Amino acid sequence: MAKRNIQVCMTPELFSLYSDNKSIVVVIDVLRATSSMCIAFEKGVEKLIPVSTVEEALEYRNDDRNYILAAERNGKPVNSFDFGNSPQVYLDMDVKGRSVVMTTTNGTKCINIAKKDHDVVVGSFLNLDAIANWLIKQDRDVILFCAGWKGLFNLEDTLFAGALVDLLITSNLYDNSCDAAQASVVIWNSAKSDLFSFLKNSSHRKRLSKLNIDSDVHFCLKLNQTDKIPILKGDVLVVDNE
């Protein structure tokens, strides 16, 4: 039986080179967009609309459906929005059945790039095992799409890609011939005993540290806090009910 293909795309700038119009794409922006999405669904959010610009998000402001508006740029919440992209705001609030409109510096843009030619799901450490098991059931090629930082490679998304490649390869169903996938696993294996320390010099943790949100970083590096798989249907993320 031919093995499935698994590729890691390290930044959005490279996505057109990996895109094949058929693989499932897992969008990864663990600090913090895709972590927030996973935990939002865990806490009962029904729909999440990822948009690329602040302007698009603002169009939902006067809608009767009472959307939660979440917008982050450069690590900070955008003025006048309900939320930025901290995952922890969903913990203390009743969001059951609500809809969220979200725009972030990197992650939501990647969803909108990938959706043109691919089925899209959302991954983070918070749903690591769940997404690995879900992918194994699909019998499809996979592209792990790291959001990076403004087009640049980043450590935390590649680290998560490595964790996911490691789980998928263990299933023996995937061919591990992508150099970036192999590199990601090396990085994961070097880091997995202490993710927080491994990232201490990473550019984004430094960026977040200045904003005093180390507790968000700790939260986003917790494994397996939800079994929800956010999947894109049209332009809206919902929980996959397979």
Added chain:
Amino acid sequence: MAKRNIQVCMTPELFSLYSDNKSIVVVIDVLRATSSMCIAFEKGVEKLIPVSTVEEALEYRNDDRNYILAAERNGKPVNSFDFGNSPQVYLDMDVKGRSVVMTTTNGTKCINIAKKDHDVVVGSFLNLDAIANWLIKQDRDVILFCAGWKGLFNLEDTLFAGALVDLLITSNLYDNSCDAAQASVVIWNSAKSDLFSFLKNSSHRKRLSKLNIDSDVHFCLKLNQTDKIPILKGDVLVVDNE
């Protein structure tokens, strides 16, 4: 004293994001273009003209100066050229004082991308310590520019970038805040005890293996076979005589 900046650009597709119009750029294409360049100068080549296309290389064919013409595409020598990009052809031939015109799938293109706004030197495992020591003397910011494979990330160039970052960081003169530089060092540290085995599943080693040139791979992974620093002057690589 402010530390110098060191960045690793993992593929040519990302170069515009790292380019700052002032850093020295080290072009890295260890399998095999930049290894061939280093050994060509070690064996006495006087000038090496890196060109981007086969057509440009052919323009030198009828020149009185009797250029050696080297052209590789997809791992193979191009028909009717003297050489492909195997470094070992320079070992058995008297090339003292000769000039080489070279075009390769990835490496020579990177030199021509970088030269627009940067001073350019050429690195490979064959001149690792020499280039580290040379950079330390320059007191400049550095971009390590991995050629990759047709725009994609590759393991072998990132591995070499990690080896060079590791040496530079040890000097305590460089700030290691680039995520890609940190990732490269992790990869280097995982691989350095046996580079050949580490690369056994890499896409390019598989590609070369089909072409039966594992001995070139062994050769390119030897450390410190030359102290020559190929440096670009105008459009021509020569040995730096500092």
